[in-house]
Amino acid sequence: MGAPFNDLRHFCKTPGAPQLVIIPLFALVIIMLLLSSTEKRPEKLKPIKSTHTQVPEPSDICMHPDKNTYIVVSDDGFLFEMDSVGKIIRKADYKGFDTEGVTVHEGKVYVIEEFTRKIRVFDLETFQLERTVSVPYGGGRNKAFESITFNRSRNCFIMLTEKDPIFLFELDKNLNLINEIDMENVASDISAATWHNGFLWLLSDEDMHVIKLDPTSYKVLNKWYVPIINPEGIAFDRNGRMVIVSDDMERLYFFKSPA
């Protein structure tokens, strides 16, 4: 090994050389930094607290409608009920594959398997698997259905694909596809969806954004930035706090409701 910085010094003294490389690169970095610093970003939300979850690699979360507990799915294909401090209360006798979305509606738990394009329907009370529905989708293997929730405004389930492209699919109560909406410009990707307070709320992992949608027109009403690594699931608890679960960190983050 030599002394690279001596050689760099020699290079910088070579007529013409530094002008070609270093000055333009330096100028570009400065310009980009200046432009980035003036970038208008959504309001940043700070978590008010966080807690570890026992669920390994949690990929989505929703509130139990009657209790102060959460229904959670993990990447490796399991369905859990978890208390508000992240402790597992029960686990379904089920081993799925690449479970990415979960929601509860009228006593049933709906779980999406992204990889197999299947919706598994469980009884909320018994946690027993009752039926499976296939929803064909030809997009990328790991870019299929990432989120599910029930849209009370339009009285239908909605499922969103993760990316490339982002589609919102509406399904009737019997899980038949009834509509498809292109949501490509909403975010870089979508990792979760939930219903709260008369609105649809989406979560983007790559953008780290929470997005509030009009549930009828699916227009974006507002966005917030959440500084969390790999946010994969969103829910609102009984106190109205927003709860976001991080897959990589295996933590629950609690925020004041943004609106």
Add this chain to the structure above:
Amino acid sequence: MRFLFSLLALLIACQNVTAQLTLGNGHHVLEITGSLSTYYNHRVLKETSDNRNKDRFRLRDAQIQLEGRIKDVIEYELQVDFVDLSSLAGGAIDPENPGLMDAWVRYKGLRFVDVQVGYGKLFYSRSSLVPFTYSPYWQRAELLRGDVFGRRDIGVTLMKSFWKQRVNVYAGVYTGLAEVSLRGDNDASGQPEFVARIDFAYPARYRYREIDTRNTPVPMIALGFNGRYANKELPDGRSFPNFATGEYGVKVVNGERYVYGLDASFQFKGFSAQFEIHQMWGIPQRNNDALLHGYYTGRDDGFFVAGGYIVQANYFSKKLKTIISIRFEELDLNDLVPGNAQRLSGALAYQIKGFDSMIKFQYFNVLKEESINPYRWTEQFRLGWQFNFK
């Protein structure tokens, strides 16, 4: 000409590829993806160079990749680059673009470890493991292109992740002939190469990517330690298969060869940086081996050392959809020969649609040469388009 028509047909077909990229029956799912990339290369030749092949268009990649899973037990991958396949024809295999990129099967049914068999990237060196399509550059650093140590080989790898994938461990045994192993020839030493890697990340798992496109909100680091060993002592009168020793003749040594490497990676709020250092220690079997350059004087000094390091810094502006990067690399091919080589590169990439459609510009500058590895040029400029269909 037939190839060009085929490529044109492929390009036209790609315009309509929007869906039906994944086939599945619930148990077995197959995903079809691919990439095309092409660039224009301008070289500033040395005044002494009489080789005027300096400016050209090049089709760098025309790849198809098949990735499959059978339940959650078996994964497989097959990736082919038609450009490189068409240029092989019995000559040297470019280790950075060997034609066949991947052909392996991974079994995940054992609880304690996953097993991968076949041909594919070796788990050695973080930068080597970053898929090329996620780089703003048109070429990897010289140290990591596959002529100092093999980047792909045929063999068996055991792998395991711990602590929420923050720690990854890999160990395997391979032919030791790297990309040349595809020709099916054995070497007369009959000895394999052993490769191992362990990497650690904090505070969360760290993917094999070099650009912080997610603007990570907390600082993240990853450290990796790599090692490989082969003892390939050839019987008298025998030699390694053609091209096995690589462009610099150090990729396989008639004797013992140790390679150690350390890599570190960092990312935070769009900024990212990588550092890698690799050191090779070769102990040729014979005192008159050309790699010793006539320096053998006694029992304890019949070895040579080679290696180098890279330092790379990057910034990603989400608003401008632009990556800017600068890389310094140093390579000493043999410590018995005075001097070493140094290069400075800069890259600028504009993302039309993420990494899937990206205009990339790379600038190379040779700061210093090693006498046993002279270049014809002093500077290079590459500008082109990378397109992935997924």
